[in-house]
Amino acid sequence: MLEVRGLRKVYTSQDRTVEALRDITFSVAAGELVCLVGPSGCGKTTLLKCLAGLLGPTGGEVRVEGRSVNGPPPGMAVVFQEYGRSLFPWMTVAQNVELPLRHKGHGRAERRRLVTGALADVGLAHTPDAYPWQLSGGMQQRVAIARALAYEPHVMLMDEPFAAVDAQTRADLEDLIRTLWDRTGVTTLFVTHDIDEAVYLGERVVVLSSSPTVVQDDLPVDLPRERDQLDTRAMPRFTELRSRVYGEIRAAQRAASRPDGA
């Protein structure tokens, strides 16, 4: 479904070059829910934008549904890290969710059904006519998720969607993502810098090293499919997995800070 092979991305401006990604290879099968975890500034957003066809890679290749990406692939929905800025402030919640559907060519009745359904899914059925700036951060994030859901994507990319919300809202949104994925089976790549979140949410965790960034580890999460904020996090297996991911990131940081850089 999603294949990344030897992906490299170097940002060049007049006075400096930044190697954001050195050599990234991994893939996500159809219907999988994969978490991509890595330290802050390691190039997670860069990787996601390359997958979304919003940035051209410096080297390597990205394939989505078998086709090489050189522009935004159809059937993909992205939830951006700066969710507040990704909503149109001149449109109501319902209009924000509806806009991509118009351009997808859905008729009025179909659009209405999808918008109502998606807003109900994220628990915002009662605020279709509010404007984004009248909502809390957590609610804005749910609008962005509803917009992605209503689009009925084959692949969904999410960039640290819960980084800026409080702990309780975050737990609720995590469970929301699990529930929606369970029901729709949409292929999901979820980016985070939070190790616990990655292990709790994912069926698999891909660990990125710190810069120069490579894939440090790729491990399946063999926790029961039914997750629960208290029970799952209290499982010995959960603790083992998070320790392993934590150890990998530490090892990567040590390797990166060695003088020879290798």
Next chain:
Amino acid sequence: MSVGARLRRAAEVVALPAVLLAAWWVTSDGSESFYFPPLREVVAVLPDTWFAGGADARIVSDVLPSLARLLTGYGLAAVVGVGAGLLIGSSPVLRALVEPVLEVFRAVPPPATVPLLVAVAGIDDLMKVLVIVFGCLWPILLNTVEGVRAVDPVLADTCRSYGIRGPGRVRSLVLRSASPQIMTGLRQALSVGIILMVISEMFAASNGIGFTVVQFQRTFAVPQMWTGIIVLGLLGVTLAWVFRVVEARVLRWYEGIRSAHRSGG
């Protein structure tokens, strides 16, 4: 807004003009000066000067032509200015080419171009309309370019990833996002337009408010001349009010964001 707050707001708006008018009325009342007649006298001749004569009244034969030229010129400038602003603002190549020229016009305050424009204003309606178009164009164009350039990159990426492009993108993203700056340009252009409307009529014209004021001045009908100035003032206030109503509708979201931030959001 509560009824009380509305009333207070209305009182605030009316208070200063009312005081000034009253002061004008009182201080001019015993005036013997030829050029500054008592306001009482001016008000007394106003209805006859502008509204008498049915279809031949000046409100029809002079105010309407003025207004028609103003609105035609302003409308054309808005279409051309916003259209060209969209093109220039969204094309880096085009922007690099025209930027030096725009820089010059940005540095010149629009009313400063009035004498030049008036010098080229001919007698026919077309020339007068073109003068208004030329004067109104720059503030609209420059502000639109700024607004288009300032489109949020996250929103632009959102549009791209959902396949929103072409005319739909311009309508849903670019125009709306640039609307605060576009409205600023349109507001500046409106005052420039009114100035140009009057001045272009003062030189070579056969009708219009500016023409009428000059006619009265030349025939030493001073109170009537003053009524012309009052009519102009009323026209300006009315247009500004209409503009504010439209602006409040168009920029409701923008004001909403600003007040949400102010209240600690």
